[in-house]
Amino acid sequence: MTVPADTAELDIEFPPKPEYIRTIRHAVAALARLHEVPDELVEEIKLAVSEACTSALPDDSAKGKGTPSPVRVLAETGPGTVTVEVIDRGSALARAVSGKPAELSTGDMPFERRLALPLIRGLVDELSITPLEGGGAAVRMVVSVEDRQT
Numbered sequence: 001m002t003v004p005a006d007t008a009e010l011d012i013e014f015p016p017k018p019e020y021i022r023t024i025r026h027a028v029a030a031l032a033r034l035h036e037v038p039d040e041l042v043e044e045i046k047l048a049v050s051e052a053c054t055s056a057l058p059d060d061s062a063k064g065k066g067t068p069s070p071v072r073v074l075a076e077t078g079p080g081t082v083t084v085e086v087i088d089r090g091s092a093l094a095r096a097v098s099g100k101p102a103e104l105s106t107g108d109m110p111f112e113r114r115l116a117l118p119l120i121r122g123l124v125d126e127l128s129i130t131p132l133e134g135g136g137a138a139v140r141m142v143v144s145v146e147d148r149q150t
Contacts, residue, residue, distance in 0.1 A: 010075040056088035080146035089136035
């Protein structure tokens, strides 16, 4: 985890269900707007967060295997940056990166989820996926506001 929980400006856990993603997306957008991030960049951040959160949801193969762990979203702003981390313990993404290096092939993921990582890579300036001890993955996205302002 690269966004320390004690310094995160936003720290939200939500049940791994799609109906919560909209709320998370808007919370991250509100944080970015508080720091005067331009609207067009806020929209890109919202889309990246939405894709990362969707990737954190359990897929069909996980259904019926107990209660899924909540998804955690941490966000902070720094000098000219917005950093968002999506942490999950049981999605297809978490299983795909388990025991593999951070630059992974998404071939182990369902087709729809394989599209998320290239999309996120195109929206953010830095993307890292870190397998977590005990299972799960952390998707860290950094957007440089200064580099994108005109």
